[in-house]
Amino acid sequence: MNAYDARAIRNVALVGHSGAGKTTVTEALLFVAGATTRMGRIGEGNTVSDHDPEEIRRGISVSLSLAPVEWQGVKINVLDTPGYADFIGDVHGALRAADACLFVVSAVDGVEVQTEAVWELAVEAGLPRAIVINKLDRERASFERTLEDLVRAFGTQVAPIQLPIGEEHDLAGLVDLLSRKAYRYGTEPKGSEEAWPEDLVAKAEPYRERLADAVAEADDALLEKYLEQGELSEEEIVRGVKAGLAQAKVAPVLVAAADRHLGVDRLASFLADAFPSPADRSPVTVTTKGGEERERACDSAGPLTALVFKTVADPYVGRINLFRVWSGTLRPDSSVFNATKNTEERVGQVFTMRGKDHETVPEVAAGDIGAVAKLSHTTTGDTLSVKSDPVSLPPIALPEPLLAVAIAPKTKGDEDKLSTALARIQEDDPTLRVERSPETHETVLYGMGEAHIDTMVERMKRKFGVEVVTSPARVPYKETFRTKVQAMGRHVKQSGGHGQYAIAYIEVEPLPRGTGFEYVDKIFGGAIPNQYIPSVEKGVVKTMHDGVVTRNPMVDVRVTLYDGKFHPVDSSDMAFQIAGALALKDAAAKAGVALLEPIVKVEVDTPESYTGDIIGDLNAKRGRILGMESTGAGKQRIRAVVPQSELTRYAIDLRSMTHGRATFRMAFDHYEEVPSHLAEKIIAEARRESEG
Ligand SMILES: Nc1nc2c(ncn2[C@@H]2O[C@H](COP(=O)(O)OP(=O)(O)OP(=O)(O)O)[C@@H](O)[C@H]2O)c(=O)[nH]1
Numbered sequence: 001m002n003a004y005d006a007r008a009i010r011n012v013a014l015v016g017h018s019g020a021g022k023t024t025v026t027e028a029l030l031f032v033a034g035a036t037t038r039m040g041r042i043g044e045g046n047t048v049s050d051h052d053p054e055e056i057r058r059g060i061s062v063s064l065s066l067a068p069v070e071w072q073g074v075k076i077n078v079l080d081t082p083g084y085a086d087f088i089g090d091v092h093g094a095l096r097a098a099d100a101c102l103f104v105v106s107a108v109d110g111v112e113v114q115t116e117a118v119w120e121l122a123v124e125a126g127l128p129r130a131i132v133i134n135k136l137d138r139e140r141a142s143f144e145r146t147l148e149d150l151v152r153a154f155g156t157q158v159a160p161i162q163l164p165i166g167e168e169h170d171l172a173g174l175v176d177l178l179s180r181k182a183y184r185y186g187t188e189p190k191g192s193e194e195a196w197p198e199d200l201v202a203k204a205e206p207y208r209e210r211l212a213d214a215v216a217e218a219d220d221a222l223l224e225k226y227l228e229q230g231e232l233s234e235e236e237i238v239r240g241v242k243a244g245l246a247q248a249k250v251a252p253v254l255v256a257a258a259d260r261h262l263g264v265d266r267l268a269s270f271l272a273d274a275f276p277s278p279a280d281r282s283p284v285t286v287t288t289k290g291g292e293e294r295e296r297a298c299d300s301a302g303p304l305t306a307l308v309f310k311t312v313a314d315p316y317v318g319r320i321n322l323f324r325v326w327s328g329t330l331r332p333d334s335s336v337f338n339a340t341k342n343t344e345e346r347v348g349q350v351f352t353m354r355g356k357d358h359e360t361v362p363e364v365a366a367g368d369i370g371a372v373a374k375l376s377h378t379t380t381g382d383t384l385s386v387k388s389d390p391v392s393l394p395p396i397a398l399p400e401p402l403l404a405v406a407i408a409p410k411t412k413g414d415e416d417k418l419s420t421a422l423a424r425i426q427e428d429d430p431t432l433r434v435e436r437s438p439e440t441h442e443t444v445l446y447g448m449g450e451a452h453i454d455t456m457v458e459r460m461k462r463k464f465g466v467e468v469v470t471s472p473a474r475v476p477y478k479e480t481f482r483t484k485v486q487a488m489g490r491h492v493k494q495s496g497g498h499g500q501y502a503i504a505y506i507e508v509e510p511l512p513r514g515t516g517f518e519y520v521d522k523i524f525g526g527a528i529p530n531q532y533i534p535s536v537e538k539g540v541v542k543t544m545h546d547g548v549v550t551r552n553p554m555v556d557v558r559v560t561l562y563d564g565k566f567h568p569v570d571s572s573d574m575a576f577q578i579a580g581a582l583a584l585k586d587a588a589a590k591a592g593v594a595l596l597e598p599i600v601k602v603e604v605d606t607p608e609s610y611t612g613d614i615i616g617d618l619n620a621k622r623g624r625i626l627g628m629e630s631t632g633a634g635k636q637r638i639r640a641v642v643p644q645s646e647l648t649r650y651a652i653d654l655r656s657m658t659h660g661r662a663t664f665r666m667a668f669d670h671y672e673e674v675p676s677h678l679a680e681k682i683i684a685e686a687r688r689e690s691e692g
């Protein structure tokens with residue numbers, strides 16, 4: 001791989017809905033540029049980007065891949081991202097590494113949920129956006145319909161610079177509205193250029209006008225000229241498209257059938273000619289250790305500032321970090337300073353990656369993307385900098401994972417292996433979270449959705465040889481008393497040898513929520529000797545901790561020890577512990593145990609049209625709606641409190657209810673008593689479990 005100046009680099013994130021053809025476009029770009037000798041196919045599992053067994057099995061991308069494409073003296077760092085919503089984490093990373101986005105949209109399916117979701121992210125990030133309408137060779141493909149769909153979703157900034165010649169089975173090539181040339185495609189990687197076909201002139205003219213409109217709208221000087229003279233020259237339109245794209249005011253639309261690499265050479269040329277280079281970006285803002293903000297421009301001689309946007313845990317090579325250099329140059333055999341983790345790192349080899357393949361490079365300079373292996377502490381989101389002047393870039397904002405499952409090793413004794421595997425796959429994917437629940441004693445894995453969790457379970461097995469079983473995460477219920485009651489625990493065994501003798505009388509009463517446990521000693525006249533009073537408490541506490549009826553801890557009770565009996569020889573610490581435990585069980589049998597359940601606060605952000613369904617569903621889930629307010633752009637925020645047990649699969653339910661258009665957050669709020677008909681069910685189930 002040659003070295004490229006920042007002006008000859010394009011960092012492009014391929015984004016859009018799953019199945020639109022991002023991986024196939026990447027494959028076709030590599031093929032037409034001569035980086036590969038034949039095109040891999042999704043169906044054959046041999047593409048450059050989708051090399052993980054988890055990707056091949058599913059036929060979708062689950063993590064981002066880098067694929068540098070050298071084209072006419074320019075290096076295009078293609079970042080192929082996953083379109084499936086569960087894997088959105090890598091899209092966030094790619095957007096931080098890229099200088100522009102190429103949206104891949106299917107000519108059959110049009111604008112889909114993830115197209116819109118990522119469009120919003122790109123707008124927020126201020127990134128330039130172009131679109132390629134792909135799959136134009138497919139049955140039921142329509143350029144017109146897809147374009148209308150795009151304009152409806154994203155406005156008149158969407159302007160075609162190419163039109164297809166033919167469609168579906170008749171797709172033969174494309175016309176370029178900028179150069180007024182036509183390109184026809186056969187089996188050769190590149191199209192053959194010809195004059196603009198006469199029969200297309202009439203069809204193309206309105207599109208050229210539309211393009212002139214969009215360009216003029218984005219540039220005052222051009223607008224003035226357009227209004228005065230009624231048209232723009234070819235050169236002005238070309239310039240206007242570039243400028244409009246760079247300022248994210250025009251979204252040029254290209255056409256392709258990536259599967260047949262049709263239009264892909266023209267796409268590569270457009271990326272090389274019209275996409276902004278890293279040198280065109282404004283300087284990034286960094287923060288010094290002292291909290292001061294500074295700017296760093298794209299200068300390979302400047303102080304090193306690089307962002308790690310992806311980490312891959314490899315069981316053999318170790319950890320691989322993909323990074324984007326914003327300033328300075330990262331050289332092999334050097335030392336860098338990880339400003340995020342506040343630690344120095346030794347850099348060995350520096351390389352670029354093409355899918356899973358590594359190719360060493362002499363250095364990675366400002367504007368470029370590279371990879372480094374075996375850093376000890378560096379993971380996604382970290383800034384690599386210099387020790388004398390450490391600065392950090394803002395971290396990568398990631399969505400909260402909200403689907404929880406309990407995991408355990410399939411084989412007893414694999415606990416250590418599991419915890420190593422968990423730590424490593426979290427490096428791969430920072431949208432995973434692992435928690436050890438102190439209440440249920442389960443290891444809980446939080447992911448973005450079912451596919452995400454399944455993929456990670458497969459990955460742990462493949463990469464770290466640990467098989468994992470998953471189960472729904474247990475809800476941390478708690479037990480308590482509803483009424484005051486007196487009870488007795490009697491542990492007396494005096495047949496032969498050393499006996500055991502302890503009798504304890506206790507009174508149990510409920511305390512307000514959140515109080516925990518209180519123990520009161522009201523023994524008079526030595527009914528129980530002093531040294532055994534803490535023994536009774538120990539027995540009570542142990543039983544409370546284990547739970548009396550459901551294996552969930554008991555809380556918010558006061559236990560008063562008010563009387564008892566002992567024996568000068570047969571009484572012991574152990575005997576009084578047992579008496580304490582029996583006394584609490586007796587109280588539970590007399591008064592009945594109430595169950596408390598965690599209630600969470602939920603906020604759902606949704607397009608207006610789904611508010612009715614969402615509120616209805618939350619009500620059915622025993623939720624209480626606290627309010628609803630508009631958050632602009634036709635969106636509403638619904639706030640509610642809902643029992644946690646009803647929301648264990650909400651990540652899945654909400655997605656299917658709103659076709660993935662709504663998002664939610666939740667956080668623990670408080671404990672409330674479970675309605676008695678449900679409590680009975682939970683208790684019965686716990687009995688079955690402990691018996692079975
Ligand atoms: N006929 C036809 N099929 C295509 C074209 N582009 C992609 N496909 C097929 O569409 C399917 C999905 O393509 P991918 O490239 O995996 O789509 P993707 O956007 O990478 O999908 P995710 O990785 O899930 O986000 C595959 O079976 C491709 O072979 C095309 O231009 N024409």
Ligand SMILES: [Mg+2]
Nearest residue numbers: 022023060061
């Ligand atoms: Mg893909």
